[in-house]
Amino acid sequence: MKLSFTKKNIExxxxxxxxxxxxxxxxxxxxxxxxxxxxxxKASEVEKGVQSLSKDEVDTLMKFIYKGFETPQxxxxxxxxxxxxxxxxxxxxxxxxxxxxxxxxx
Amino acid sequence: MExxxxxxxxxxxxxxxxxxxxxxxxxxIEGNWYTVCIVGSLRMKPGMRRRxxxxxxxxxxxxxxxxxxxxxxxxxxERGEGALVCEVAVSLNSHEVKIYQKKGKEYDCxxxxxxxxxRVTSIDWAPNSNRIVTSGTDRNAYVWTLNGxxxxxxxxxxxxxxxxxxxxxxxxxxxxxxxxxGARLVSxxxxxxxNDWWVSKHIKxxxxxxxxxxxxxxxxxxxATGSTDFKARVFSAYIKEIEDKPTATPWGKKMTFxxxxxxxxxxxxxxxxxxxxxxxxxxxxxxxxxxxxxxxVAPSEMKVTKLKTTYLPFLSVMWSGPQSLLTAGxxxxxxxxxxxxxxxxxxxxxxxxxxxxxxxxxxxxxxxxGMDKKASTAKDTxxxxxxxxxxxxxxxxxxxxxxxxxxxxxxxDGLMVTWDYxxxxxxxxxxTI
Numbered sequence: 341m342k343l344s345f346t347k348k349n350i351e352x353x354x355x356x357x358x359x360x361x362x363x364x365x366x367x368x369x370x371x372x373x374x375x376x377x378x379x380x381x382k383a384s385e386v387e388k389g390v391q392s393l394s395k396d397e398v399d400t401l402m403k404f405i406y407k408g409f410e411t412p413q414x415x416x417x418x419x420x421x422x423x424x425x426x427x428x429x430x431x432x433x434x435x436x437x438x439x440x441x442x443x444x445x446x
Numbered sequence: 447m448e449x450x451x452x453x454x455x456x457x458x459x460x461x462x463x464x465x466x467x468x469x470x471x472x473x474x475i476e477g478n479w480y481t482v483c484i485v486g487s488l489r490m491k492p493g494m495r496r497r498x499x500x501x502x503x504x505x506x507x508x509x510x511x512x513x514x515x516x517x518x519x520x521x522x523x524e525r526g527e528g529a530l531v532c533e534v535a536v537s538l539n540s541h542e543v544k545i546y547q548k549k550g551k552e553y554d555c556x557x558x559x560x561x562x563x564x565r566v567t568s569i570d571w572a573p574n575s576n577r578i579v580t581s582g583t584d585r586n587a588y589v590w591t592l593n594g595x596x597x598x599x600x601x602x603x604x605x606x607x608x609x610x611x612x613x614x615x616x617x618x619x620x621x622x623x624x625x626x627x628g629a630r631l632v633s634x635x636x637x638x639x640x641n642d643w644w645v646s647k648h649i650k651x652x653x654x655x656x657x658x659x660x661x662x663x664x665x666x667x668x669x670a671t672g673s674t675d676f677k678a679r680v681f682s683a684y685i686k687e688i689e690d691k692p693t694a695t696p697w698g699k700k701m702t703f704x705x706x707x708x709x710x711x712x713x714x715x716x717x718x719x720x721x722x723x724x725x726x727x728x729x730x731x732x733x734x735x736x737x738x739x740x741x742x743v744a745p746s747e748m749k750v751t752k753l754k755t756t757y758l759p760f761l762s763v764m765w766s767g768p769q770s771l772l773t774a775g776x777x778x779x780x781x782x783x784x785x786x787x788x789x790x791x792x793x794x795x796x797x798x799x800x801x802x803x804x805x806x807x808x809x810x811x812x813x814x815x816g817m818d819k820k821a822s823t824a825k826d827t828x829x830x831x832x833x834x835x836x837x838x839x840x841x842x843x844x845x846x847x848x849x850x851x852x853x854x855x856x857x858x859d860g861l862m863v864t865w866d867y868x869x870x871x872x873x874x875x876x877x878t879i
Contacts, residue, residue: 433737
């Protein structure tokens with residue numbers, strides 16, 4: 341999964357969201373990838389990015405966001421909070437609930 | 447919309463007695479006047495005497511007994527149409543079940559049923575046989591019958607479970623009931639004439655967790671369950687001792703007791719909070735803790751549709767028409783969904799909200815009081831919904847699954863609200879439900 345994160349941010353993110361990790365070992369790597377994809381967005385582009393996602397993709401995105409909160413690094417939390425705000429605006433509390441209930445969590 | 451506040455305690459569950467508006471007759475039997483509603487169409491005029499046969503049973507409401515009109519003469523003194531005795535059984539988060547009778551706009555507690563030793567989890571009032579069944583965390587279920595001296599008498603049901611009973615429901619024909627429990631099984635109970643005793647049969651496999659909700663198929667045989675292993679299932683609860691062999695349904699042909707007809711849901715979905723068959727029994731709706739609403743259509747090869755909503759999880763789902771689903775839950779509001787012919791689910795509207803009072807000007811005193819108490823300057827007067835906390839139970843008040851005219855909700859805020867479905871429907875302007 342080597343994609344240029346500079347121009348095709350949205351495609352990169354969609355690709356990651358379309359292939360959620362199957363195992364726990366993979367999950368760490370994919371989460372890292374997702375975080376990289378998310379951080380390559382400009383703050384002003386986030387909203388547009390979220391709106392181009394389907395409902396299921398927003399749910400998966402939310403899972404990556406919460407996974408990202410688990411292992412905070414330098415400035416990831418700030419970026420994730422921006423993403424969280426935009427994802428919440430689309431998916432609502434239902435989206436957060438699905439992060440909590442889904443057994444196949446990332 | 448009628449509101450009644452039972453108190454500060456949460457309402458665990460509630461159940462109504464038989465239809466609240468019905469033709470009534472005042473009849474004379476064995477030295478007493480009874481107000482009865484006649485089951486079936488019995489054409490009688492005041493002053494008329496006639497023999498009531500076995501098939502024209504009369505469901506009595508005063509003194510409450512099920513008057514068996516077994517070949518006896520009845521005399522009609524009065525007939526009319528009006529509200530019969532309107533009673534509701536509720537449990538207010540305690541070991542007791544209270545029966546409230548409607549008097550004008552208020553409800554008076556007329557009976558207290560206390561036999562359970564721990565919290566009551568579910569109540570179901572069989573309309574025609576006028577029996578109440580209750581289940582509790584004390585691992586027991588009781589069937590209550592009203593005797594001639596106007597006292598509700600409990601009969602213990604042998605459930606043979608070692609965990610709390612969580613939900614209970616009479617079958618449509620009222621000859622058996624099902625009890626779900628934390629013991630990962632469903633007890634289907636029926637009355638054994640020889641022993642004069644309610645006995646139970648267990649459905650165990652493949653339930654892997656607490657059964658949280660039940661619903662009967664209108665054919666009196668199939669039983670839908672929802673449980674905390676994220677799955678909704680349809681079982682056969684055919685008891686050969688008391689029933690004729692069932693005919694095939696779209697859910698399957700072979701129906702030996704305990705057979706899994708269908709199983710829905712995989713690893714995702716969260717706990718199932720409520721299941722409901724539609725009026726024909728061909729469709730099954732369920733709601734889970736992932737804020738989703740699901741529908742399985744049996745005739746179209748068990749097609750399952752899942753709608754993930756943006757709201758808090760629903761605790762109750764109810765069919766309010768052939769193509770409409772009503773849900774309520776942690777959002778404290780009622781949501782109406784439309785079911786398409788292809789089995790699709792679309793969100794229609796929130797019902798009965800927006801009763802937020804107009805923003806009035808905040809006084810300085812209010813502001814400082816707010817800052818002192820809640821550390822906020824915003825004027826907070828509660829939620830805009832009618833219920834101020836989660837709605838836990840929705841039941842039909844008048845009508846049936848195919849045409850609900852009134853329904854009732856109770857919740858953790860101790861409030862019982864009776865909604866007029868038709869007026870809510872008209873509020874959804876331009877939409878056919």
